[in-house]
Amino acid sequence: MAAAGVVSGKIIYEQEGVYIHSSCAKTNDQDSLISGILRVLEKDAEVIVDWRPLDDALDSSSILYAGKDSSSVVEWTQTPKERPHRGSEHLNSYEAEWDMVNTVSFKKKPHTNGDAPSHRNGKSKWSFLFSLTDLKSIKQNKEGMGWSYLVFQLKDDVVLPALHFHQGDSKLLIESLEKYVVLCESPQDKRTLLVNCPNKSLSQSFENLLDEPAYGLIQKIKKDPYTATMVGFSKVTNYIFDSLRGSDPSTHQRPPSEMADFLSDAIPGLKINQQEEPGFEVITRIDLGERPVVQRREPVSLEEWSKNIDSEGRILNVDNMKQMIFRGGLSHSLRKQAWKFLLGYFPWESTKDERTQLQKQKTDEYFRMKLQWKSVSEEQEKRNSRLRDYRSLIEKDVNRTDRTNKFYEGQDNPGLILLHDILMTYCMYDFDLGYVQGMSDLLSPLLYVMENEVDAFWCFASYMDQMHQNFEEQMQGMKTQLIQLSTLLRLLDSGFCSYLESQDSGYLYFCFRWLLIRFKREFSFLDILRLWEVIWTELPCKNFHLLLCCAILESEKQQIMEKHYGFNEILKHINELSMKIDVEDILCKAEAISLQMVKCKELPRAVCEILGLQNSEVTTPDSDTGEDENVGMTHPSSTFHSNTLPTLAASGARDDSPTHISVPPNVSRLTPA
Secondary structure (H helix, E strand, O other), rough: EEEEOOOOOOEEEEEEEEEOOOOOOOOOOOHHHEEEEEEEEEEOEEEEEEEEHHHOOOOOEEEEEEOOOOOEEEEEEEOOOHHOOOOHHHHOHHHOOHHHHHOOEEEOOOOOOOOOOOOOOOOOOOOOOEEHHHHHEEOOEEEEEEOOEEEEEEEOOOEEOOOOOOOOOHHHHHHHHHOOOOEEEEOOOEEEEEEEEOOOOOHHHHHHHHHHHHHHHHHHHHOOOOHHHHHHHHHHHHHHHHHHHHOOOOOOOOOHHHHHHHHHHHHHOOOOOOOOOOOOOOOOOOOOOOOOOOOOOOOHHHHHHHHOOOOOOOOOOHHHHHHHHHHOOEOOHHHHHHHHHHHOOOOOOOHHHHHHHHHHHHHHHHHHHHHHHHHOHHHHHHHHHHHHHHHHHHHHHHHHOOOOOOOOOOOHHHHHHHHHHHHHHHHHHOOOOOOOOOHHHHHHHHHHHOOHHHHHHHHHHHHHHHHHHHHHHOHHHHHHHHHHHHHHHHHHEEEEEEEHHHHHOOOOOOHHHHHHHOOOOOOHHHHHHHHHOOOOOOOOOHHHHHHOOOOHHHHHHHHHHHHOHHHHHHHHHOOOOOOOOOOOHHHHHHHHHHHHHHHHOOOOOHHHHOOEOOOOOOOOOOOOOOOOOOOOOOOOOOOHHHHHHHOOOOOOEOOOOOOOOOOOOOOOOOOOO
């Protein structure tokens, strides 16, 4: 245990009204009750528990006020007198009546995700702090016996003064500590929680190989796989393998399968049993034929967009517009308009007047939901643990989302405030799901493009309709996508799949982050805008994002196999691809893969279902039906028309003239589901 001094770090837990009863057995004097603040902090990969008397912990904080202009961008000012004057244009806007929601004053919370305060009055003899790695056990009071209290015992058998929780109980503290260590009841005393007990998910034999810092990282994955994968599997596995190897060079080989088993256990619901999963099909080697070479066009310009709008504001020739967006994306000036259509916020067939009316309706609906959480008092929130948990997660995630982007950088940034408010309002919109880590990554680009709180919210809600299963507790969406990706990759390259399986990587867990937040951490911010708008066209097939995964893996196959990468090296290599992938190149490769599959005569039924091919009787060379293969082949008007696809001329120069790519008559084209 260290003496309490100035401690800085990211605050994980903070509770006032935590008392030490210094001499409660002898006197009832007020002086015998020492009020203090208990904190749990992260500092330099270490977790610190810190208690100090209130006098040592006081720190001033400024009062800030929020106001909202006509574009719904929050402006922060120091005092009410300095609030910007709202002009007549704002008062006439349909958002003016909701200003009361955003002019609520906020007291800036001291130390949130920042540094703990410095001492003003020197150290108190009662102050203490210790590293979580030194904690041996926690003793709790009996239920119904006065204030909740805890007693910490350290590994050197030092017993710290009991901490009495006069405001609330100690449950949140225990939950915070369980993010880093495993706690279990002592067999001898149910009131005592032992730290790092061995009877949890990991086996004793594997656990004994790990030192305490690495063990803390394992618990992070077990408790929060989303955050662990956001940070990067490679950091975790490098740390774990360093512990496994020790200093003996002869042991510097990857353990046979412990880590693969660990990851499948650590991410609940993701362990895949191919024998039990429906839809698995034995895929033999199939000749997919030659892969066409494709090239992308320039982004859709404002002029092209305007030419496709009639006098009432309807979008004309929607299918053609989607195809142009798929092949080239959008110029940035168009995104604010076009994304609302691509995400389903605006119906494609709507008029300008209809969209204006819809925005008024949606604005009213949004601010009514926002008012629901804004009007919850502190007393009410104390009795609503789910809302507290959502708010805590959102505040933590918002403070680390795209902070290098100018739109979100700096302290008290208006963009961060809007991220927070939209995510809190989404909890009111879908309280069953609420907020799950990673959702802030999906919202950030939408708010950046929309520059409007209401429009960003409804675009985000539409996007979450597509991504909802990724964030559900059972993670069925993630499990299904990993199975589908494995099926597609095996069809494209069974040899590579076999190699990955030989390295305990056949479940493709290293693609978890790609799928969870649609490559958000793999490409630059501007590249992700391009990638997402292409995916949103739902062309040229269902689950095109899985073909993007295949294209990336195919690009890395040679290095992985030639250098004989093992489990750890594969994770590390895939993680380090972040920000190094050429988005246009990968889009070209994925599109070419889709066209190659369209031309194949023997696609397995499982692949047809994954990619959304229409049901058709595909006659294989072994078939003896003798029926006309062309009978009954139909496709809707939204079919991806490959005959207008730009291709590379023999010289390598761009050729935008219509070029026919033949498709066998007995295979249906890929169509959106």
